[in-house]
Amino acid sequence: MDTALLTALAEGGDAGRRAVEKLARAVGLDVGASARELAEAARDPARREAVREWGEALADLFAADPQGAGAVARAMDRLAPGSGASWYSGDHADFRGGVFLREVVGVQVVIQQGGAAVPEALAALPPRPNGFTGRESQTAALLRTLDPAGVRSSESPAVPVAAVSGLGGVGKTALAVESAHLACERGWFPGGVLFIDLHGYDQEPVTADRALQALLRALGTRPEHIPTTADERAALYRSALATRAQEHGAVLILADNASSPEQVRPLLPGDVRHHVLVTSRDRLPQLGARLVPLDQLTPKEAYELLTLALRTADPKDTRAIDDRAVAEQLAALCGYLPLALQIGAALLAEDPSKPVTELVSELAESHDRLDHLDDGERNVLAAFELSYRRLPPDQARLLRLLALAPGPEVSDEVVAALVDAEVPPVRGLKALVRAHLVERGSGRGWWRLHDLVRVFGASAVAGDVESREEGATARERVLRFYCRWAGAADARLRWVPGKPVPERFGDRAQALAWLDEERAGLVAAVGWAREERFADAAMWLSEYLGVHLSWRRYFDDSIAVAETARDAARRAGNRQSEARALSDLGLALAETGRVGKAIEVHTRARDLFQTTGNRQGEAVEWGNLGTALLRAGRVEEAIDALIHVRDLFQAAGDRPREAMAWNNLGLALREAGRAEEAIDVHTRACDLFQTTGDRQGEGSAWNNLGLALRETGRTDEAVEAFGKALEICRELGDPYGEGRALHNLAAIHKVARRPVEARIAYLGSADAFARANALTEAAEARTWAAEAVRMRWLRRLARPWRPAGGSGTGTARGGSSISGLDDTSA
Numbered sequence: 162m163d164t165a166l167l168t169a170l171a172e173g174g175d176a177g178r179r180a181v182e183k184l185a186r187a188v189g190l191d192v193g194a195s196a197r198e199l200a201e202a203a204r205d206p207a208r209r210e211a212v213r214e215w216g217e218a219l220a221d222l223f224a225a226d227p228q229g230a231g232a233v234a235r236a237m238d239r240l241a242p243g244s245g246a247s248w249y250s251g252d253h254a255d256f257r258g259g260v261f262l263r264e265v266v267g268v269q270v271v272i273q274q275g276g277a278a279v280p281e282a283l284a285a286l287p288p289r290p291n292g293f294t295g296r297e298s299q300t301a302a303l304l305r306t307l308d309p310a311g312v313r314s315s316e317s318p319a320v321p322v323a324a325v326s327g328l329g330g331v332g333k334t335a336l337a338v339e340s341a342h343l344a345c346e347r348g349w350f351p352g353g354v355l356f357i358d359l360h361g362y363d364q365e366p367v368t369a370d371r372a373l374q375a376l377l378r379a380l381g382t383r384p385e386h387i388p389t390t391a392d393e394r395a396a397l398y399r400s401a402l403a404t405r406a407q408e409h410g411a412v413l414i415l416a417d418n419a420s421s422p423e424q425v426r427p428l429l430p431g432d433v434r435h436h437v438l439v440t441s442r443d444r445l446p447q448l449g450a451r452l453v454p455l456d457q458l459t460p461k462e463a464y465e466l467l468t469l470a471l472r473t474a475d476p477k478d479t480r481a482i483d484d485r486a487v488a489e490q491l492a493a494l495c496g497y498l499p500l501a502l503q504i505g506a507a508l509l510a511e512d513p514s515k516p517v518t519e520l521v522s523e524l525a526e527s528h529d530r531l532d533h534l535d536d537g538e539r540n541v542l543a544a545f546e547l548s549y550r551r552l553p554p555d556q557a558r559l560l561r562l563l564a565l566a567p568g569p570e571v572s573d574e575v576v577a578a579l580v581d582a583e584v585p586p587v588r589g590l591k592a593l594v595r596a597h598l599v600e601r602g603s604g605r606g607w608w609r610l611h612d613l614v615r616v617f618g619a620s621a622v623a624g625d626v627e628s629r630e631e632g633a634t635a636r637e638r639v640l641r642f643y644c645r646w647a648g649a650a651d652a653r654l655r656w657v658p659g660k661p662v663p664e665r666f667g668d669r670a671q672a673l674a675w676l677d678e679e680r681a682g683l684v685a686a687v688g689w690a691r692e693e694r695f696a697d698a699a700m701w702l703s704e705y706l707g708v709h710l711s712w713r714r715y716f717d718d719s720i721a722v723a724e725t726a727r728d729a730a731r732r733a734g735n736r737q738s739e740a741r742a743l744s745d746l747g748l749a750l751a752e753t754g755r756v757g758k759a760i761e762v763h764t765r766a767r768d769l770f771q772t773t774g775n776r777q778g779e780a781v782e783w784g785n786l787g788t789a790l791l792r793a794g795r796v797e798e799a800i801d802a803l804i805h806v807r808d809l810f811q812a813a814g815d816r817p818r819e820a821m822a823w824n825n826l827g828l829a830l831r832e833a834g835r836a837e838e839a840i841d842v843h844t845r846a847c848d849l850f851q852t853t854g855d856r857q858g859e860g861s862a863w864n865n866l867g868l869a870l871r872e873t874g875r876t877d878e879a880v881e882a883f884g885k886a887l888e889i890c891r892e893l894g895d896p897y898g899e900g901r902a903l904h905n906l907a908a909i910h911k912v913a914r915r916p917v918e919a920r921i922a923y924l925g926s927a928d929a930f931a932r933a934n935a936l937t938e939a940a941e942a943r944t945w946a947a948e949a950v951r952m953r954w955l956r957r958l959a960r961p962w963r964p965a966g967g968s969g970t971g972t973a974r975g976g977s978s979i980s981g982l983d984d985t986s987a
Contacts (some may be wrong), residue, residue: 167196180219187211209365286354286415289342290335292470292503295462299325299453303340306451307436309349309411322429322448324439327455328597328611329362329544330500333440334417336455341415341438350436351410355379357428361420362442362547369427372416373398376428380405391427399431406432413438420551422447442548444595454597457611463492463502470506480509480517487517494524495534496613501541504534530616545617548598559589560598561628562635563610564618567689568682570602570609575682578642579635633694640698643679643686647705650676654708657817658854670894676709680718687722690729700726700738707745711752714897714934719749740769740778747785756793763789780809784822791829799829817858820849824862831869839869860889864902871909880909900929904942911949920949 167184170177181199182192188202188211203212305311306323325333341354355376359367367375373394377387380401388394405412411434419425419441425448429437439445444452458466464481467488471478481488495501505524509515524530534541549557562579563571573585580586590608593599602609610618622632650672652663666672676683683706690699703726710719723746730739743766751759763786770778787802807822827842843866850859867882883906890898907922923946930939 164196164200167199171196180215183218184212184215187215213365286341286345286356286413287338290338291473292466292499292506293332293335293339294465294469295458296332296336296339296455299336299455300340300343302451302453303336303438304343307340307344307349307413307438309434321433322437322439322450323453324441324445324448324450325453325455326441326444326597328457328498328614329442329548330498330541330613331455331457331597332499333442333455335499337415337417337438337440341413344413349411350413352405352412352435353409354413354415356415356417358417359419359424361418361424362551366420366424369424370394372424372428376414377401395427398428402430402435403432406434411435416440419445421445442597444597456600457497458492458499458502460489460492460497463495463497464489466499466502467492467506470503471509474506474510475513478510478513484517487521490521491517491524494521494530496611498541498611498613500544501534501613504541531613531620534613541613542617542620545614548596549617549621552593552596552598555586556589556592558631559586560593560614561618561622562632563593563599563608564615565622565632565636566682567639567685568679570607571682572608572679573606575639575642575679576608578638581635581638636689636695637698640686640689640695640702643683644698644702644705646675647679647683647702651705651708654712657856673709673712673894676706677713680709680713680715684718684722687725690725693732696729696733700729700735700742703745704741707748711748712895712897714752716749716753720746720753723749736769736773737775737778740766740773740775740782743769744778744782744785747789751789751792756789759789760786760793776809777813777815780806780813780815781818783809784818784825787829788825791825791832796829796833800826800833803829816849817853817855820846820853820855820858820862823849824858824865827862827865827869831865831872836869836872840866840873843869856889857893857895860886860893860895860898860902863889864898864905867902867905871905876909876913880906883909895933896929897933897935900926900933900935900938900942903929904938904945907942907945907949911945916949920946923949 167181171181181196184199184203185192185194188199188205188208190198190202194202202208303323303325306321311321325337327333344350345354357367357372357375357379359372361367370391373391374387377394377398378384380398382397382401388397402412412430414428414430414435414437416425416428416437416439419439420443422445425437425439425445437450439448439450444454446452457463464485468481471481491505492502495505505520508520509517524534531542531545549560552560559576559580563576566575566579571579573587576590577583577585585606590599594601594608598610598614600609600611601607622628646665649663649665653666653669653672656663663672666675683702687699687703687706689695690703703722706722707719710716710722723742726742727739727746730736730742743762747759747762747766750756750762763782767779767782767786770776770782783802783806787799787806790796790802791799803822803826807819807826810816810819810822823842823846827839827846830836830842831839843862846862847859847866850856850862863882864886867879867886870876870879870882883902887899887902887906890896890902903922903926907919907926910916910919910922923942927939927942927946930936930942
């Protein structure tokens with residue numbers, strides 16, 4: 162209840178004073194009570210029915226006396242500027258044309274500033290929304306549905322209906338109003354436009370019956386002529402529309418903010434010349450409508466909306482233009498949601514000296530971003546709460562727990578773990594999708610939340626003690642689920658014949674596929690190690706990801722995971738876990754070229770293993786340190802370290818790791834110019850890998866043996882070795898190893914002046930590297946392929962001219978050799 166309305170009524174003449182006195186009696190106060198006291202009393206749920214009846218009487222009063230209603234509206238604006246216009250705390254546009262007085266029951270009475278208006282349905286269309294941008298495809302879809310030509314060409318007898326659906330704050334009303342204006346400009350609805358806000362997500366939605374009463378009044382039916390039963394009102398409504406179609410032409414009915422098909426069905430006209438446009442946070446497929454789902458804006462559209470909103474408030478405001486990158490950050494923090502963007506622009510507009518960077522910092526550092534997205538009139542939190550409080554308890558719980566899920570998307574399996582169910586709650590998920598609180602993810606069985614919905618859900622968890630404990634328990638279940646299956650997948654990747662067969666994953670491909678799909682969630686879940694309650698499980702999880710992340714060359718993820726695990730282990734005083742995390746960290750640092758740092762990290766890991774008495778871990782780190790030294794060009798130190806680790810594994814009888822040590826030692830020997838020794842060492846590594854059944858290691862050893870053979874001029878043997886490496890890499894689904902082997906084969910063809918074969922191999926190498934996410938290597942291979950083509954043409958140009966029938970020999974330009982790609986084992 163608005164105090165400005167009550168004050169304006171009291172000052173607006175006898176009828177208004179009597180209305181205020183009637184409200185006072187309805188809520189049990191003296192007739193002399195103040196407007197503030199009346200407004201507070203009217204909010205009491207126990208008096209809701211009495212206030213509803215008073216609101217209906219006031220609506221009839223305004224409908225019968227437009228002049229008096231206009232005077233009340235003007236008085237409201239004088240008492241509280243803007244209060245005589247439409248107000249809404251959700252996702253509606255700010256309509257500033259006619260005056261929209263909203264009763265407590267939610268029925269709008271439409272009154273033009275000039276006083277008259279009730280019979281003219283066209284007056285009900287709100288003005289075009291300010292700041293409307295983008296939405297070209299959705300606007301086109303709506304116009305196709307609204308086009309009368311479509312009705313004439315269709316054989317369907319049904320009234321054309323379009324339903325715009327989307328998250329609260331996404332701009333559904335703005336799109337519908339803009340499209341309605343475009344349709345009217347094209348002359349499609351000469352009979353006018355009826356607009357009704359159904360307030361479907363308020364505590365007291367407008368029923369279809371009350372909507373019919375409001376629409377009948379807007380069509381010119383006097384209150385005393387409106388029938389008493391719902392069926393009779395619906396019949397009169399359809400009859401009135403049929404008459405209007407005959408006399409004036411087609412009418413567009415815009416039913417805004419519907420929450421159920423039941424609210425809309427009675428409003429459908431009987432004449433197919435009329436059209437209905439509905440907006441809702443739910444999809445409403447039951448209406449048989451043309452469904453137009455609305456998503457967040459694109460980053461470009463969001464930036465344009467911010468810029469337009471600021472320039473509308475002040476044409477000289479260039480803050481968003483002057484620092485576009487920061488404005489784009491603001492758009493991202495607003496989730497590209499139109500309501501949030503409008504609020505962000507309003508916060509800047511009310512403080513012209515405030516830099517955009519300051520607002521960005523406030524939102525980024527806030528524990529609850531939604532608290533800041535409030536300009537005093539509009540509030541993103543309120544928009545979401547309207548949808549949330551309508552959810553059944555099981556769906557509300559599901560939404561809260563989904564907000565806690567790791568990663569940008571969540572799979573059916575992880576959802577089931579979150580809610581502690583044997584199977585995913587598909588029915589509940591689909592219900593939340595229909596309510597636009599959950600979105601379908603990148604594939605079937607995957608789900609995602611809008612960023613701000615996730616913030617809202619997490620806030621709902623944090624705001625209640627029981628919900629916090631429920632959320633923490635759900636996260637523990639997710640970690641247990643991830644540890645179990647990531648551990649099984651990691652075991653499959655490490656598996657060699659003779660070891661127990663891991664559960665679930667029948668082969669490497671299945672394990673890799675699962676890890677690929679869940680990677681973002683797995684990495685995010687490791688981040689939970691920052692919280693003491695989840696630290697142990699998250700540290701274990703980090704150890705199951707090292708092989709996969711290295712195999713797929715996600716080295717940024719490898720570093721983030723290892724650093725998080727290292728920090729958690731240090732906080733817990735767990736030196737074994739810290740050493741293992743440092744080992745993974747050093748390997749990733751070396752792969753990204755940070756060799757000096759990798760040497761420091763591996764040295765620290767080796768020392769920790771030594772201190773804790775873990776001899777096997779110490780030996781592994783000697784090997785990792787040796788390969789890092791080799792990358793740094795410290796060849797003799799590398800050879801010493803790798804001989805030492807080879808001896809350690811030989812003494813321990815650890816043949817798999819001994820094979821790795823031989824393989825890495827061969828690389829160091831070749832780098833030192835001792836290629837013949839390297840050939841013997843790599844041959845020994847190949848034999849050991851074959852004996853232990855380690856196909857991945859064997860492929861690496863064959864590749865490195867090929868490099869050593871090429872170094873000594875044994876080209877045919879080198880080609881054979883690279884061919885075996887290529888075969889194994891393709892067998893294992895190792896695109897990086899495949900690219901490496903092809904690259905080395907191409908180099909041999911190039912040196913042998915076989916440009917066609919070299920180009921084919923280089924292009925194959927580029928394709929394999931691209932599949933392995935090794936874009937630098939892929940670009941290098943494409944460059945060499947182009948060089949091979951150039952070499953071929955130079956060979957042709959170098960052939961001497963000879964007369965017909967003559968003889969001669971051609972010469973070819975020699976090609977320079979390139980360094981091969983070797984492979985270290987960890």
